[in-house]
Amino acid sequence: MNQEFHYIVLDDSMTLGVNEICTLCRVGVEMVNELVNEGVLVPEGTSPETWRFSAVAIKRIQVTLRLQRDLRVNLPGAALALDLLDELEELRAQLKKIS
Amino acid sequence: MDYKDYYKTLNISRDASPEEVKRAYRKMARKYHPDVNKDVDAEKKFKEISEAYEVLKDVEKRKAYDTFGSDWRADQEFKPPPNWKSRYHKTSAGPGGASTEHFSDFFESLFGGGRSPFGAEDLSSFGREHHGRGDDLHAKVSITLEDSYHGAKRTITLNRTTDDGRGHLTIQPQSLQVTIPKGVIEGQQIRLEGQGNVGYGRGAHGNLFLEIVFEPHPLFTVSKRDVFLVLPVTPWEAALGSAVAVPTLGGKVDLKLPANSQTGRKLRLKNRGLSSKTQAGHQYVTLAVYTPPAETVEQRQLYEKMAKLMPYNPRSEFGG
Numbered sequence: 001m002n003q004e005f006h007y008i009v010l011d012d013s014m015t016l017g018v019n020e021i022c023t024l025c026r027v028g029v030e031m032v033n034e035l036v037n038e039g040v041l042v043p044e045g046t047s048p049e050t051w052r053f054s055a056v057a058i059k060r061i062q063v064t065l066r067l068q069r070d071l072r073v074n075l076p077g078a079a080l081a082l083d084l085l086d087e088l089e090e091l092r093a094q095l096k097k098i099s
Numbered sequence: 100m101d102y103k104d105y106y107k108t109l110n111i112s113r114d115a116s117p118e119e120v121k122r123a124y125r126k127m128a129r130k131y132h133p134d135v136n137k138d139v140d141a142e143k144k145f146k147e148i149s150e151a152y153e154v155l156k157d158v159e160k161r162k163a164y165d166t167f168g169s170d171w172r173a174d175q176e177f178k179p180p181p182n183w184k185s186r187y188h189k190t191s192a193g194p195g196g197a198s199t200e201h202f203s204d205f206f207e208s209l210f211g212g213g214r215s216p217f218g219a220e221d222l223s224s225f226g227r228e229h230h231g232r233g234d235d236l237h238a239k240v241s242i243t244l245e246d247s248y249h250g251a252k253r254t255i256t257l258n259r260t261t262d263d264g265r266g267h268l269t270i271q272p273q274s275l276q277v278t279i280p281k282g283v284i285e286g287q288q289i290r291l292e293g294q295g296n297v298g299y300g301r302g303a304h305g306n307l308f309l310e311i312v313f314e315p316h317p318l319f320t321v322s323k324r325d326v327f328l329v330l331p332v333t334p335w336e337a338a339l340g341s342a343v344a345v346p347t348l349g350g351k352v353d354l355k356l357p358a359n360s361q362t363g364r365k366l367r368l369k370n371r372g373l374s375s376k377t378q379a380g381h382q383y384v385t386l387a388v389y390t391p392p393a394e395t396v397e398q399r400q401l402y403e404k405m406a407k408l409m410p411y412n413p414r415s416e417f418g419g
Contacts, residue, residue, distance in 0.1 A: 012380075093321075
């Protein structure tokens with residue numbers, strides 16, 4: 001199969017509004033609100049109508065959903081896990097650099 | 100087909116209580132969850148423990164499973180007994196329910212329901228009234244640093260539901276060739292629109308999300324877009340400031356060392372990292388001065404001459 005597919009790299013050069021984020025991640029606006037309040041997502045803009053999310057937010061939402069579903073953690077727990085995972089990744093990268 | 104020892108998978112005894120089963124599963128699930136554990140085998144392990152738990156948490160399924168387990172020997176090829184009724188084959192999950200999509204053939208031969216959460220006919224009647232976007236698929240794609248540096252094509256194989264054109268849905272392995280765009284970095288996702296599972300009814304296809312994982316490289320390490328290399332140099336190259344051929348992901352480039360460089364000095368090769376269309380990555384070269392061993396009399400004399408000519412105390416900071 002040598003078909004070419006339309007692809008998009010979900011990096012921080014791409015931003016999305018709250019509705020696009022909801023459609024892509026199949027979550028309600030309520031969930032996005034909660035994630036913003038919990039500090040998991042940090043959008044640009046001051047109100048939900050003007051919020052712009054980096055495309056990196058998609059992965060954060062997906063991981064949060066999977067952690068909630070598979071490990072039965074609540075939202076603050078998932079937020080903590082995400083922060084710790086980020087920190088772990090940074091430490092691992094530093095370790096690789098010095099070893 | 101191989102027999103699966105679910106008790107061994109969860110590391111519990113055959114007479115473990117339901118609480119022990121749950122505890123063992125939860126502990127292992129936290130440890131091996133693929134979002135938490137970056138090991139390449141974590142995902143496989145997580146599926147195995149999920150499958151084991153799916154059976155052992157359910158009184159009926161566990162009883163049925165134990166019935167085989169007592170007769171089974173390690174050297175036996177596993178086959179369900181001929182009188183095995185498919186009464187367990189109705190444990191299907193609808194859309195949104197727990198997916199058994201990734202469970203083993205062993206599981207499916209006992210409990211069914213795996214590959215197709217509902218029979219093809221059920222699905223089409225379901226589809227007549229409901230239209231919904233197909234499920235999204237997630238996969239990891241492992242690439243080399245060179246793939247990211249230059250951009251590449253990769254063929255991946257994944258199980259997804261497709262429509263055979265006559266309204267029958269099946270799950271089957273399919274290969275697709277995907278473009279690895281230049282400058283993707285580890286952990287980033289690529290979204291392939293409409294390459295997920297087929298939709299319900301007239302619903303659109305789901306999306307495919309590919310997460311980038313880097314294969315370890317023999318020379319370079321990376322941090323985000325930056326590439327790091329430790330460059331061994333001789334004392335005279337470091338002192339005199341020679342031009343040294345340095346490997347980069349795009350081939351060798353000449354790097355002029357500043358004279359009197361020391362071990363640990365960091366030099367930057369601009370834009371030699373994992374640059375995308377919008378963001379630049381650089382290569383950082385850390386010098387490591389390697390001392391040639393003094394093996395012959397002549398070589399030792401040369402070092403002695405250096406000691407006289409260039410009195411130097413690298414430990415002056417220590418005082419004394």
